[in-house]
Amino acid sequence: MNFSLGRRILLTLAAPVVALVFSVAMSSIVLLISGSNPVAAFGDMMSHASRLETMVDILNRATPLYIAGVAVAIGFRMNLFNIGVDGQYLLAALVAAHLGAMVNLPGVLRIVWILVVAMAVGAAYSGFAGVLKVTRGINEVISTIMLNAIAISGIVAYLVREWQAGGEILSGSASRVGTTPIPESGLIPDLNSVLEFFTREVGQGKELTGMLVIAILVGLGYHILVNRTRFGFDLRASGINPFAAQVGGVPAKRMVVSAMVLSGAVAGLVGMAEINQVGFFPANPIRGLGFTGIAVALLGRNHPAGIILAALIFAFLDISSGVLQFTGAASREIVVIMQGVIILAAVVAYEVARRARERQEARSAAEALGDIKPLEAA
Amino acid sequence: MAQAIELIGITKRFPGVVANDSVNLSVEEGEIHAICGENGAGKSTLMKILYGMQQPDAGTMKVDGREVRFTSPSQAIDAGIGMVHQHFMLADQLTVLENVILGAEPTKAFGRIDFEEARSHLKQVGEAYGLTIDPDDLVEELEVGERQRVEIIKVLYRGAKILILDEPTAVLVPQEVEELFRNMRGLKNDGATLLFIDHKLDEVLAIADTITVLRDGKTVATVKPDEVTAHDLAELMVGSELPTPETTESTVTDVVALEVDSLLVVDLEDRVLVDDVSFRIRRGEVVGIAGVEGNGQAELVDAVLGTRPVKSGKISLMGEEITLIPVRERREKGIGYIPQDRHREGLLLPAPLWENAALGHQTQEPFTSGPFIDRDGAKSRTEHIRQEFDVRTPNVEVAAHALSGGNQQKLIVGREMTAGPVVLLAAHPTRGIDVGAQAEVWDDIKAARALGMATLLISADLDELIGLSDTIVVMLRGKLVATVDPATVSPRDLGAYMTGAKQESA
Amino acid sequence: MAKIPAWLRWSLYAAVGVLVLTTVQGFDDTDSLTAAGSSQSMLRWAVPILLAGLGGLFAERAGVVNIGLEGMMILGTWFGAWGAVVYGPWWGIVLAVLAGGMGGLLHAIATVTFGVDHIISGVAINILAPGITRFLSSEILTTLEGGSITQSPRVPGVGTFTVPIFGGGNIGTWQSPDFFGWIAAREWFLVSDIASLAKGLMTRISWVSLIALLLVPFVAWLLWRTRFGLRLRICGERPQAGEAQGINVYRYKYIGVVISGALSGLAGAFIVSPELSGIYLEGQTTGRGFIGLAALIFGNWRPLGVLGGALLFGYPFGIGLRDLDGSASHSLILVNAIGLGAVAIWAATRRKRGDAALALALGLVAAGWYLLSDTLPDVWINILPFVIVLIVLIFFAQRLRMPAADGLRYRRGEH
Structure with missing residues (x-):
């Protein structure tokens, strides 16, 4: 409706903008108290971020964050909290990297194989939480937290040692330990040539991750699935009102398991960005992307486009703050506070x-009818 | 006589509505004063204002002649006002004693509750008013009538002199209503002032000393019961005669649409909820189920709909067994459902109307095409429902929560009716909606019945049950205990069957 | 059947538990399962879990789910360490409690005043808290002698005491007899084992541990015997009923959640104290806030139950800490198998055939694993508590009863 559409959009955008401004203000105050100049600090970050190489880094960071955000959002849409994305993606990446290196397949097939294994592992691990919920009545918040710990400090910690390929000289100059490297042909190629077509040559050996394409596909798939299909309707209905959905023929238990499986499958892809970058599962992988994914999904309102913005904001803060170490304008840790405050x-x-x-x-429904009727406030 | 309560020009607005529009009310000390009005007339809001749960936008309130301004119920309680809520304000997991003393706990040093003192005070209050209850029972173990007694004791425990009772008869059978009225008269004789809300006119005329009628948020009249007839009151309440749900001629056919055979339903702890129930509904027939709430009616409906597993027995739809198939298939085969709580089971409140119209039918034309939702089809069907069932809304994109209760209900009824169900499960289909919407819902059910729809009707409104049903069965503790003919049975007799005071002489 | 009082029931469970431990270590030729050191170390690991669990109890009894316990605990570790290093051990505790309380206040503002979903707010706090401590570390710890961005200098403790007579503590300067120690040394079956474990619980106890243990009966009294407690609990059961009696529901929810944060903060202070670490390390809470939440659920939202959960989950951690060769963890597998067997019998007597079969199968797997191996991978002990939580929930989640309005959004005037 015209009379409310404008205001609706305004309200939708106002909230995240207010949150951003608030967090900038809060962190500025913190910086002032700690004796730093916030203008200089944010200025340094901005100018650093405007470099092409930094932008590549930001996109590389935003890619797994986006995928993690979508994974969390799938659960959120039906009021399920998949807190376990961390465990799911680390386990998935480890198994996929190992099996990707072990099974000998030609080029593209190997890429597909790795992605499929990752999704399957993530889906299975997350689906387990779904099964526990519908058969045993265990809240998924609790079970995914427990499964996180079991996966990360148990299974992954154990398997990464079992499958360790020894301290070979890997990934350029640094000596890094991890699983057996996957042949170059089994890795998704970088997108530098595409990027350079539009811009200039990317320096410092930076590579724009090919997972970006997968992330975009995931986002598109998420949008169509949730907003256009019957399955998505059932999913959203269950999220809004599980009782009404059940009465409306939505199989409640199957939906819970399906949503957890889907969420886990997407979560399985989160670690692929790192695998494709370094070529194996490192002994000390990037952790905590799942938790940040929760933040990203919340900030992006579970909306496929909103999550993109949120992932870029978080990636920008993560990456561009690196420059503060060199300029000394402030402690780079300020961005961690900012992220927390934003969320x-x-x-x-x-x-x-919302209220x-x-x-x-x-009000507008009543006005449109020209029929201001009293209402029993039940 | 002195004025116990005086309200002058009370106005309360909510987004989009004026619930109370400069309402005046004057209640004399020691009388039973009824507030009458149909659903949506603003009665409950007015009482919540008087009890301090909501603050008026304008107007003044006087209690015992002194002007007051309540910002919290505790101030109202201090002024000697107590309220018995329509939806009982009790915590199931706490004991009767804990519920009663809450907010008025006698204490010893360090804030310790003096349970001895509390117990003896409770006993004293109970004896003084002839209301007995075991203080150590958990509230969840109590029946509806007992819960209401706890609510009343709670108010008396605080020494309230002015009692507000919000639709206290809504959940009671006629016999319990009589007992309630006896208690109310007893309280009045002890000097209490009672203010009670009701919209059942015969009850109001039977008990009230004075009647104030509210309509569209305004006071339209204050009358004495001996000066008016039920007809006059109805005229005041809705501007016309109250609609009655009477059906004219039988449309019952020979084709059995729904057959339930020896149905047994138990809960997780193996307690029997529905006990060996058998009945059939033929096309064109309305079978009403009478029963005090909590006697297995809701579980019976759940079992037929498929949201609750059955332990044993058989359910058949048009001769085909459906006992074990999922809800979705049952709905596709033609089971329609009007839930008793539209917010809980009927609607996706924050979602647009067209999505609400699709709910329950999202696998069927015109809401779907292949694996996708057909948005255009859904919207045009919703538009059709809106016109056909007179759903007052600016368009089909607004969220369901923006509609009034009556319009939400019409949307649900329209959604179920347009799907052309073989069997309709209707649980309290007119609960909490205004008389206009109520009459429309009745007409819709009657029209569909004439076209061959079979209906299972559950209602706490005995007039509705008697008026709409072709057959009434009575359910008590999970069993069907009597079958009665609505043409001959009185609400009072029905009440006797429902409480087990009367058994079928067969 | 007559109702056995809760304390007696739990004591009975404990005695049976010790019996199992004694029997098992008989097979494995070790005494580490019932050594005084084991119970001492169990207690140390249980205290933070207990405090977090009691914190969760306050919040959830007031109707607010608090998965931000972890974040509040993190605040407690940092402020506890910093306060203790700079101002002395007791100040560390005060600051940790205040910092945790501030975290609780934040959660209360979001959930109670603004009506934000409790889980979402909790997650946000769990993201914010490590951000704050990281920043503070970079600004402050790096300036301290021996500190860095991820760790603090050594943290002093508030001291310990040993119970006289029973544990051999001093009265004045007189060294009292060591009653339990004496029995433990006699090597009487079961009796000596119980005495040994009891001695561990009475020897060199931190004052904070004592406070934590005393909190259990105190909280039970406070919540079930006082006006404050009744009013707090109504907020978790049916806030509208409280509101209708003029109780300020918002205030009680605020109090509950702030106390919740304060207790988590205290748990944090304990983690950095010499009892456990003696140092602040980034990431050192390792999910103990969440385990506290699990103890709360395991304990069916009751103080004594929370204590039971905390000891149960603290035990494997405590064993693992002292278990250099993996043999004690190995024995624990057999204990688990026996536990699962008991669950199977319990389920069978209640004619839950599916549950019984599942428990039996899991029990057999555990027993098989025990028989076919000599030691266990060290990671096993890290995840054992989490596995136990999951298994406990698998069999008992449906018997638990959380406060009826726990986690629900409450707005004044809405019904």
């Missing part, structure tokens, strides 16, 4: 906006 401020702002929107809708 807390955003969830509060969304809640306030404002509901009031607005009730």
Whole structure:
């Protein structure tokens, strides 16, 4: 409706903007208290981020964050909290990297094989939490937290040693330990040639990850699945009102398991960015992408495009703050606070906006009818 | 006589509605004062304002002649006002004693609750008013009537002199209503002032000393019961006669649409909820189930719909067994459902109307094409429902929560009816909606019945049950205990069957 | 059947537990399962879990789910360490409690005032808290002698005491007899084992541990015997009923959640104290806030149950810490197998055939593993508590009863 559409969009955008401004303000205050100049610090970060090489880094970081965000969002859409993305992606990446190196397949097939294994492992591990929920009534928040710990400090920690390929000289000059390297032909090629077609040559040996393409496909698939299909309708209905959905013929238990399986399958892809970059599963992989993924999904309101923005914001903060180490304008750790504040401020702002929107809708529905009827406030 | 309560020009607005529009009310000390009005007239809001749960936007309140301004119920309680809520304000997991003393706990040093003192005070109050209850029972173990007694004791425990009772008869059978009225008269004789909300006119005329009628948020009249008839009251409440749900002629055919055979339903702890129930509904027939809430009716409906597993027995739809198939298939085969709680089971409140219209039928034309949702088809069907069932909404994109209760209900009824169900399960289909919407829902059910729909009707409104049903069966503790003819049975007799006071002489 | 009082029931469980441990270590020719050191170390590991669990109890009894316990605990570790290093051990505890309480306050503002989903707010706090401590470390710890961005200098402790007579502690300067130590040395079957474990619980106990243990009966009294407790609990069961009686539900929810954070903060202070680490290390809480939550669920939202859960989950950690050759962890597998066997019998008597079969199968796997191996990979002990939590939940989740309005959004005036 025209009369409310404008306000609706305004309300939708206002909340994250307010959250961002609030977190910049808060961290500026913190910086001032600690004796740094916030203007200089943010200025340094901005100018650093405007370099092509930094942008490549930001995109490389945003890619797994986006995938993690989508994985979490799939659960959120039906009110399931998949806190276990961390465990799922690390386990998936480890198994996929190992099996990818062990099974001998020609080029593209190997790429597909690795991706399929990763998705299958993630799906199975996450699906287990779903099964526990529907058969045993265990809240998925608790079970995924426990499964996280079991996967990360148990299974992964054990297997990475079992499958360790010895301290070979890997990935350029640095000597890094991990699983057996996957042949170059089994890795998704970087996108530098595409990027350079539009810009200039990328320096410092930076490579734009090919997983970016997969991430975009994941986002598209997520959008179509959730917003256009019957399955997505069932998923959203269960999220909004599980009782009404069940009465409406949605098989509640199957939906829970399906959603967890799908979420886990996407989560399985999170670690692929790193695998494709270094060519094996490193003994000390990037952790915590799942938790950040929760933040990204929340900030992006579970919306396929919103999550893109959120992932870019978080990646920007992560990467561009690196420059602070060199300029000395502030401690780079300030961005960790910023991320925390953004997310807390955003969830509060969304809640306030949601309530404002509901009031607005009730009012405009009544006005449109020209029929101000009293209502029993039940 | 002195005025116990005086409200002058009370106004309360909510987004999009004016719930109370400069309402005046004057209640004399020691009387039973009824507030009448149909659903949505603003009665509950007014009482919540008086009890301090909501603050008015304008107007003044006087209690015992002194002007007051309540920002919390505790101030109302201090002023001697107590409220018995329609939806009981009790915690199931706490004991009766804990529930009663809550907010008025007698304490010893260090904030320790003096349970001895509490117990003896509770006993004293119970004896004084002839209301007995075991203080150590968990509330979850109590029946509806007992819970209401706890609510009343709770109010008396605080020494309230002015009692507000919000639709206290809604959940009671006629016999329990009589007992409630006896208690109310007893309280009045002890000097209490009672303010009670009701929309059943015969009840109001039977008990009230004074009646104030609210309509569209305004006071339209204050009358004495001996000056008016039920007809006059209805005229005041809705501007016309109250609609009655009477059906004219039988449309019952010989074709059995729904057959339930020896159905047994148990809960997780193996307690029997539905006990060996058998019945059939033929096309064009309405079978009403009478019963005090919590006697297995809801579970019976769940079992037929498929949301609750059955332990044994058989359910057949048009001769085909459906006992074990999932809800979705049952709905595709033609089971329609109007849930008793539209917010809990009927709607996706934050979702647009067209998605709500698709709910339950999302696998069927015109809501779907292949694995995808057909948005255009869904929207045009919703538009059709909106016109056909008079759902008042600016368009089909608004969220369901923006609609009034009556319009939400019409949307649900329209959604189920347009799908052309073979069997309709209707649980309290007109609960909490205004009389206009109520009459429309009745007409819709009657029209579909004439076209051959079989209906299983559950209602706490005995007039509705008697008026719409071709046959009434009575359910008590999970069993069907009686079958009665609605043409001959009175609400009072029905009530006797429902409480087990009367058994079928067969 | 007459109802056995809770304390007696739990004591009975404990005695049976010790019996199993004694029997098992008989097979494995070790005494580490019932050594005084084991119970001592179990207690040390249990205390943070217990405190976090009691914290969760306050929040959830008031109707607010608090998975931000972990984050609040992290705040507690940092402020506890910093306060202790700079101002002295007791100040560290005060600051940790305050910092945790601030985390709780944040959670209360988000969930109670703004109506944000409890899990979402908790996750946000778990993201924010390590950010804050990391920043503070970079600004402050790096300036301290022996500190760096990920760790603090040595953290001083508040001291310990040993119970006289029973544990051989001093009264004044007089060294009292060591009653339990004496029995333990007699090597009487079971009796000596119980005495040995009891001695461990009475020897060199941190004052904070003592506070934590005393909190259990205190909390039970506070929540079930006082006006404050009744009013707090109504907020978790049916806040509307409280509101209708003029109780300020928001205030009680705030109090519950702030206490929740404060107790988590105290747990953090304990983690950095010499009892456990003696140092602040980034990431050292390793999910203990979450285990506290699991102890709360295991304990069916009751203080004594939380204690039971904390000891149960703390035990394998405590064993693992002292278990250099992996033999004690190995014995624990057999204990697990026996436990699963008991569950199978329990389920069978209740005619839950599926559960019984599942428990039996898992028990046989554990027993087989025990028989076919000599030691266990060291990672096993790290995840054992989590595995136990999962298995406990698998069999008992449906018997648990959380407060009826726990986790639900409450707005004043909405029903």
